[in-house]
Amino acid sequence: xxxxxxxxxxxxxxxxxxxxxxxxxxxxxxxxxxxxxxxxxxxxxxxxxxxxxxxxxxxxxxxxxxxxxxxxxxxxxxxxxxxxxxxxxxxxxxxxxxxxxxxxxxxxxxxxxxxxxxxxxxxxxxxxxxxxxxxxxxxxxxxxxxxxxxxxxxxxxxxxxxxxxxxxxxxxxxxxxxxxx
Amino acid sequence: xxxxxxxxxxxxxxxxxxxxxxxxxxxxxxxxxxxxxxxxxxxxxxxxxxxxxxxxxxxxxxxxxxxxxxxxxxxxxxxxxxxxxxxxxxxxxxxxxxxxxxxxxxxxxxxxxxxxxxxxxxxxxxxxxxxxxxxxxxxxxxxxxxxxxxxxxxxxxxxxxx
Numbered sequence: 001x002x003x004x005x006x007x008x009x010x011x012x013x014x015x016x017x018x019x020x021x022x023x024x025x026x027x028x029x030x031x032x033x034x035x036x037x038x039x040x041x042x043x044x045x046x047x048x049x050x051x052x053x054x055x056x057x058x059x060x061x062x063x064x065x066x067x068x069x070x071x072x073x074x075x076x077x078x079x080x081x082x083x084x085x086x087x088x089x090x091x092x093x094x095x096x097x098x099x100x101x102x103x104x105x106x107x108x109x110x111x112x113x114x115x116x117x118x119x120x121x122x123x124x125x126x127x128x129x130x131x132x133x134x135x136x137x138x139x140x141x142x143x144x145x146x147x148x149x150x151x152x153x154x155x156x157x158x159x160x161x162x163x164x165x166x167x168x169x170x171x172x173x174x175x176x177x178x179x180x181x
Numbered sequence: 182x183x184x185x186x187x188x189x190x191x192x193x194x195x196x197x198x199x200x201x202x203x204x205x206x207x208x209x210x211x212x213x214x215x216x217x218x219x220x221x222x223x224x225x226x227x228x229x230x231x232x233x234x235x236x237x238x239x240x241x242x243x244x245x246x247x248x249x250x251x252x253x254x255x256x257x258x259x260x261x262x263x264x265x266x267x268x269x270x271x272x273x274x275x276x277x278x279x280x281x282x283x284x285x286x287x288x289x290x291x292x293x294x295x296x297x298x299x300x301x302x303x304x305x306x307x308x309x310x311x312x313x314x315x316x317x318x319x320x321x322x323x324x325x326x327x328x329x330x331x332x333x334x335x336x337x338x339x340x341x342x343x
Binding site for chain 2: 003035036038053054055056058067069070071072073095097098136137138139140141144145146147148149150151152153154155156157158159160161168169170171173175177
């Protein structure tokens with residue numbers, strides 16, 4: 001059975017406080033360095049503009065909820081409010097669809113704080129009714145690189161995970177290829 | 182034997198995919214060719230696939246349960262590829278869905294394409310692209326501290342069994 005993480009972290013901790021000034025724009029570099037779990041990411045009360053994915057710059061596109069798989073990176077611009085009388089929760093939440101079994105008492109969330117004013121209390125974790133994350137397929141690269149011409153080689157991978165006789169998990173890959181000369 | 186070292190030492194055999202052994206799931210790519218990867222996820226799980234050495238153009242992602250990619254859907258115009266596709270190097274393939282990606286083999290080296298879930302890498306959900314451009318490869322040297330751990334006889338065995 002695959003191991004389920006015991007907790008979600010941001011910058012190797014929980015309850016991280018990120019102090020910000022009002023009316024400024026910050027570049028957030030978000031990296032999912034998990035071995036396994038994807039996380040939903042959002043900032044209560046705020047949207048941000050996605051400008052980069054996996055090191056490739058794209059036209060700024062506004063989003064409020066990201067789905068970040070293991071190993072993906074997102075660069076977003078966050079413009080803070082001009083004035084506010086509260087701090088806000090920055091949320092990460094593990095995608096539990098990936099877990100075969102959910103252990104009792106697992107908290108899939110990590111809460112950090114966008115701190116406009118340290119003297120104000122830190123907010124509760126923000127909740128979402130449902131997850132409708134941004135679809136990264138919508139992004140357009142800033143360099144405008146056009147679709148590559150028809151391929152010289154097509155590699156087709158059909159993949160499935162299976163269980164071997166002794167219970168071990170094994171990936172089965174069927175590889176086909178077509179070369180166009 | 183790391184595939185990169187095989188590529189550097191196998192001489193004329195480096196462009197024969199079988200020299201890397203069947204478990205590496207290797208393909209040899211011609212320099213500057215356009216390569217299209219069609220990934221059919223016949224599994225109910227979500228998999229984040231990662232390509233080393235390139236950011237691919239992500240041309241099509243099928244929804245959950247959309248089944249295998251159907252080239253007919255492109256031929257008959259029901260699916261239209263974007264003119265300026267999104268580019269990245271880790272992409273989610275949906276349960277029982279599919280992905281179509283393109284990249285140009287303009288970066289000589291040995292590059293893995295694999296699911297980035299650590300346990301799935303251990304289970305073998307991984308393949309290898311060998312991009313050969315002999316001039317660049319010959320200029321690459323294996324550090325002596327590493328070459329002393331190589332066992333050339335194993336490479337020879339692989340060559341002649343096939």
